[in-house]
Amino acid sequence: MATLEEEAEVQSRRNAWLLSAPALVVLFAAAAGPLIIVLIYSFLTPATYGNVEWIFSLEGWKGIVFQHDIFSDNLVLADANLVIFWRSVKLSFITTVLTFLVGFPTAWFIATRSPRARALWLFLITIPFWTNLLIRTFAINQIIRNEGVLNTLLLKVGVISEPIRLTYTDTALLIGMVYVYLPLMVLPLFATIDRFDMRLLEAGYDLYANRWQILRRIILPITRPGIIAGSILVFVPCLGAYVTPRILGGGKNMMIGNFIDLQFGQGQNWPLGSALSITLLIIVTIALLAYVRTIGGENRHG
Amino acid sequence: MIKNQGGTGVGKTSVEARQIAKHFGQGEAIVKALDNVSVEIGQGEFFTLLGPSGCGKTTLLRMIAGFESPTSGQILLDGADITPLPPNRRPVNTVFQSYALFPHLTVAQNIGFGLEMQGRPAAEVKDRVARMLALVKLEPMAGRKTSQLSGGQQQRVALARALAPTPKVLLLDEPLSALDLKLRKEMQIELKRLQTETGITFVFVTHDQEEALTMSDRIAVMSAGHLQQVGTAREIYNNPVNRFVASFIGESNFLPATLEAGKARLKAGGLVEVSGAKGQTGPITVAVRPEQVRIVAAGEPDALPATITNLVYFGTDTHCHVDLADGTEVVARLQSPATGDAGLERGGKVGLRFAPGAAQVLGD
Numbered sequence: 001m002a003t004l005e006e007e008a009e010v011q012s013r014r015n016a017w018l019l020s021a022p023a024l025v026v027l028f029a030a031a032a033g034p035l036i037i038v039l040i041y042s043f044l045t046p047a048t049y050g051n052v053e054w055i056f057s058l059e060g061w062k063g064i065v066f067q068h069d070i071f072s073d074n075l076v077l078a079d080a081n082l083v084i085f086w087r088s089v090k091l092s093f094i095t096t097v098l099t100f101l102v103g104f105p106t107a108w109f110i111a112t113r114s115p116r117a118r119a120l121w122l123f124l125i126t127i128p129f130w131t132n133l134l135i136r137t138f139a140i141n142q143i144i145r146n147e148g149v150l151n152t153l154l155l156k157v158g159v160i161s162e163p164i165r166l167t168y169t170d171t172a173l174l175i176g177m178v179y180v181y182l183p184l185m186v187l188p189l190f191a192t193i194d195r196f197d198m199r200l201l202e203a204g205y206d207l208y209a210n211r212w213q214i215l216r217r218i219i220l221p222i223t224r225p226g227i228i229a230g231s232i233l234v235f236v237p238c239l240g241a242y243v244t245p246r247i248l249g250g251g252k253n254m255m256i257g258n259f260i261d262l263q264f265g266q267g268q269n270w271p272l273g274s275a276l277s278i279t280l281l282i283i284v285t286i287a288l289l290a291y292v293r294t295i296g297g298e299n300r301h302g
Numbered sequence: 303m304i305k306n307q308g309g310t311g312v313g314k315t316s317v318e319a320r321q322i323a324k325h326f327g328q329g330e331a332i333v334k335a336l337d338n339v340s341v342e343i344g345q346g347e348f349f350t351l352l353g354p355s356g357c358g359k360t361t362l363l364r365m366i367a368g369f370e371s372p373t374s375g376q377i378l379l380d381g382a383d384i385t386p387l388p389p390n391r392r393p394v395n396t397v398f399q400s401y402a403l404f405p406h407l408t409v410a411q412n413i414g415f416g417l418e419m420q421g422r423p424a425a426e427v428k429d430r431v432a433r434m435l436a437l438v439k440l441e442p443m444a445g446r447k448t449s450q451l452s453g454g455q456q457q458r459v460a461l462a463r464a465l466a467p468t469p470k471v472l473l474l475d476e477p478l479s480a481l482d483l484k485l486r487k488e489m490q491i492e493l494k495r496l497q498t499e500t501g502i503t504f505v506f507v508t509h510d511q512e513e514a515l516t517m518s519d520r521i522a523v524m525s526a527g528h529l530q531q532v533g534t535a536r537e538i539y540n541n542p543v544n545r546f547v548a549s550f551i552g553e554s555n556f557l558p559a560t561l562e563a564g565k566a567r568l569k570a571g572g573l574v575e576v577s578g579a580k581g582q583t584g585p586i587t588v589a590v591r592p593e594q595v596r597i598v599a600a601g602e603p604d605a606l607p608a609t610i611t612n613l614v615y616f617g618t619d620t621h622c623h624v625d626l627a628d629g630t631e632v633v634a635r636l637q638s639p640a641t642g643d644a645g646l647e648r649g650g651k652v653g654l655r656f657a658p659g660a661a662q663v664l665g666d
Contacts, residue, residue, distance in 0.1 A: 200404060202389070202396075203396075203403075205388070206369075207395065208416055208419040217415075221406045
């Protein structure tokens with residue numbers, strides 16, 4: 001016979017599940033559900049006007065790297081796709097490096113201010129988040145286009161004799177992405193630099209290290225977790241960037257995000273789009289796993 | 303200006319501070335952290351800068367290290383002016399109060415850091431690190447991260463790290479303040495041993511008078527940016543130059559008096575032999591250490607009449623508080639007798655005597 005206490009225990013556990021059920025349902029529907037649909041779609045056959053036919057096919061996955069030759073119908077390497085993948089990874093990597101180069105001194109500057117000034121600077125850093133990404137990107141476009149602020153200024157000053165063509169180039173894309181993702185680099189860097197014991201600089205300086213050695217041997221190794229976190233936070237969304245390359249890169253300089261969009265839109269190849277999405281997800285997961293492993297390794301020794 | 307009272311021995315001067323001043327702020331709000339401080343520290347000497355917090359001792363130490371530059375004056379090392387040199391170009395190392403060990407490096411890597419930065423060959427670094435680990439008895443910890451060590455062990459790593467590049471001077475900024483009492487006593491002995499074994503000049507900053515007295519060859523007592531007195535532990539304890547030194551180092555009874563033919567006429571009555579008089583006239587202060595005060599029977603010749611107001615038992619000794627005729631309070635530290643009862647009681651009438659040479663005239 002169950003005692004009264006045991007019954008109450010069972011009752012409360014049942015209540016706990018019941019109460020959290022709505023949240024669990026929403027979580028499943030919002031997070032896991034769509035992913036499963038995308039995964040299933042990637043193994044189906046494209047229908048004529050978008051959508052999918054429920055016939056199993058690996059064409060979507062093959063389409064990532066191969067395409068049918070128009071004349072012979074043989075499978076050949078889809079170099080256009082690979083170029084887009086390569087460009088996405090390359091631009092994301094360069095963006096990450098650039099945001100780090102700009103973000104680290106910025107974060108250092110903020111972390112070494114007085115508490116009041118620090119709050120103000122952090123507030124200024126986060127302000128761009130309050131504006132729609134689309135509008136911010138158009139604003140960048142206004143600055144860098146041929147008749148834009150930058151070129152007008154440089155022409156007036158006489159640095160250049162004709163406008164630098166930036167619009168619809170990889171450079172434009174990089175400028176836009178560095179601008180958009182900089183806060184995501186600065187904030188985690190700030191968090192680690194804020195915890196950094198500045199007295200270690202004196203210790204290093206006392207032990208015959210010059211400025212460069214202090215940076216390389218003391219500051220960078222100790223702030224590494226923040227550098228990795230910031231890099232992940234920039235690299236991952238950069239890989240899937242859609243709005244920035246669409247506006248600043250024109251239709252020509254596509255990144256994976258635009259390419260996926262193309263498959264679901266004009267391309268009307270949903271399985272290929274789904275397979276591309278899953279591939280993107282895998283790249284991101286690998287990057288995150290690498291992150292977790294390096295951080296885990298740190299903790300094991302420290 | 304205060305002259306070095308204690309001999310530095312026959313050794314040469316290692317560090318010299320020449321008329322160092324350090325001012326913070328400007329105009330009305332100017333703060334003089336150091337005001338015209340000159341001091342010479344001998345080679346191989348264990349020299350202590352002693353004073354309450356805010357007296358400027360740490361500022362002076364940081365100036366020798368190169369972290370602060372003086373507003374005026376010079377720092378000399380082995381006779382050469384090092385005032386404009388940055389810390390990484392001074393052959394001087396520091397043991398920081400917080401230890402400031404590198405958290406991402408192992409114990410051995412921490413110790414080898416300075417040598418590596420000096421560009422010494424890897425084999426030499428390895429050899430020297432091993433010797434340093436042996437010196438501070440931390441061989442089994444070589445591969446550990448510093449966060450896995452106890453406070454005392456971290457302290458020893460900090461010492462080994464600062465000693466590894468064989469600096470000409472080792473600066474120690476209150477290195478023992480974070481340790482508990484027992485460990486602090488052990489480290490005091492350890493520090494003295496290291497200093498003797500390495501023969502390196504130690505400049506030690508502390509606010510703890512006991513630390514200063516037990517370890518130092520010479521002590522500089524500082525207060526409010528000024529050097530009050532420089533000398534050996536004995537000189538400073540037995541012949542304090544002023545009231546500040548007399549009360550900061552150990553305890554003292556201060557008795558108002560006037561000078562009378564080389565003797566002091568106490569305000570409470572009675573004439574006592576004093577030393578340290580330098581031709582002062584008018585009212586003076588006589589200082590007597592509590593352990594130099596003798597309690598005798600009331601009415602003995604030359605004894606000052608006094609009344610016991612309190613007896614405080616401390617185990618090894620008993621503090622006997624008495625009031626003199628004019629109400630001046632005097633504390634006598636008496637060795638507790640084996641019977642546990644010295645025959646004294648509160649309110650009892652007794653006589654006071656000072657041990658020969660115990661009464662000192664203070665300079666202020």
